[in-house]
Amino acid sequence: MRINVLRNDIFTHVASLQNVSSKKGAIAILSNILIETGVDSIIMTATDLEVGMRIEIPAEIMKTGSITLPSKKLFEMLREINDVHITFEVSDNKWAKITTSLGNYNIAGTDSEEYPSLPEYKKENLSTVSSDILAEAIDKTQFAIAQENDNQFNLLGALFEKETRDERNYLRMVSSDGHRMAFFEREFDTDVSKMNYDHVVLIPKKGITEIRKLCDNNDFIDIGFENKQAIFKTSNTTMIVRLLNGEFPNYRNIFRSINKNQVIEIDRSNFIASLKRINIFTEDLYNSVHFKFSDGTLTLNSQNIDIGNAKEELAINFHGNEMNLGFNGKYFVEAIQVMNSDKVNAYINSEKSPCLIEGNDDPGFMTIIMPMKI
Numbered sequence: 001m002r003i004n005v006l007r008n009d010i011f012t013h014v015a016s017l018q019n020v021s022s023k024k025g026a027i028a029i030l031s032n033i034l035i036e037t038g039v040d041s042i043i044m045t046a047t048d049l050e051v052g053m054r055i056e057i058p059a060e061i062m063k064t065g066s067i068t069l070p071s072k073k074l075f076e077m078l079r080e081i082n083d084v085h086i087t088f089e090v091s092d093n094k095w096a097k098i099t100t101s102l103g104n105y106n107i108a109g110t111d112s113e114e115y116p117s118l119p120e121y122k123k124e125n126l127s128t129v130s131s132d133i134l135a136e137a138i139d140k141t142q143f144a145i146a147q148e149n150d151n152q153f154n155l156l157g158a159l160f161e162k163e164t165r166d167e168r169n170y171l172r173m174v175s176s177d178g179h180r181m182a183f184f185e186r187e188f189d190t191d192v193s194k195m196n197y198d199h200v201v202l203i204p205k206k207g208i209t210e211i212r213k214l215c216d217n218n219d220f221i222d223i224g225f226e227n228k229q230a231i232f233k234t235s236n237t238t239m240i241v242r243l244l245n246g247e248f249p250n251y252r253n254i255f256r257s258i259n260k261n262q263v264i265e266i267d268r269s270n271f272i273a274s275l276k277r278i279n280i281f282t283e284d285l286y287n288s289v290h291f292k293f294s295d296g297t298l299t300l301n302s303q304n305i306d307i308g309n310a311k312e313e314l315a316i317n318f319h320g321n322e323m324n325l326g327f328n329g330k331y332f333v334e335a336i337q338v339m340n341s342d343k344v345n346a347y348i349n350s351e352k353s354p355c356l357i358e359g360n361d362d363p364g365f366m367t368i369i370m371p372m373k374i
Contacts, residue, residue, distance in 0.1 A: 001065025
């Protein structure tokens with residue numbers, strides 16, 4: 001194989017692919033990127049068997065062929081090269097010689113035949129979706145996905161749903177880690193009649209992260225679901241994500257259980273700033289903050305026996321019985337910083353009830369935060 005390619009083109013896409021390639025080392029070749037020649041392009045592929053990505057970029061093909069190269073070292077080398085063009089030449093012993101105006105570099109590769117191929121899919125089953133809607137759905141739910149060390153595997157991703165109401169199609173994403181839940185819904189502005197699935201669609205957290213990056217550089221993304229996998233395609237990139245198994249909690253009943261008769265209105269920017277200061281003095285494991293709601297005032301308290309304590313008061317629009325609750329302060333910050341509303345509407349029924357948060361300028365978005373013992 002011998003190719004000539006623009007440095008900026010290949011560096012940008014290797015940066016994306018090396019985030020997908022496996023870092024765990026269980027199967028050594030999955031830490032590599034597969035590079036193959038096309039007609040007037042090269043096709044680069046990375047996978048960790050959960051998320052797979054294939055990118056095609058223009059290139060001058062002088063000799064066809066293929067090879068896999070270590071993604072991390074390839075990325076680090078391309079990052080430091082300040083040149084316009086780069087030439088790749090692969091020898092019979094699977095060494096890749098990379099030539100620039102600055103010098104020559106040799107990287108040991110492996111045979112491309114050992115690299116796993118990405119699953120097949122049917123292009124006719126894909127529907128085009130506005131990337132702005134998909135990006136907002138991810139931004140407003142990603143923060144509540146459970147961490148990898150959580151034993152509830154069905155919470156290690158986000159639920160994706162399409163619902164038709166009154167002949168209108170809606171995108172819905174929901175996430176939860178068992179202590180909080182985020183919900184987002186928005187009407188599709190494109191034809192998604194081909195988007196069908198016959199099982200629960202749970203997209204793993206790593207897939208959600210990579211899909212969000214794909215949204216930044218594309219106005220529209222083609223989406224489809226088949227054989228327990230999700231397909232996301234743009235003009236030059238294909239991403240295939242293996243879906244999680246399991247059922248998602250009944251989020252509808254959880255949201256219905258909250259009585260919205262009592263609302264507390266709080267200035268969002270002041271609330272975030274105050275919580276960030278208060279959180280400095282919380283215990284790192286639970287980030288416990290004491291919330292005291294009284295007539296027109298919210299008092300926030302936190303304490304760390306090794307550092308000190310903090311107390312602040314905020315003016316709020318609330319007239320009712322005094323309530324004392326404990327919440328994870330970090331959860332509140334992560335929830336309200338993705339919002340656009342100037343005012344946050346918090347619904348709390350009693351001192352033992354969860355808090356539901358909405359905003360007038362965040363249509364379709366809700367989040368629930370469970371209280372802690374104080």
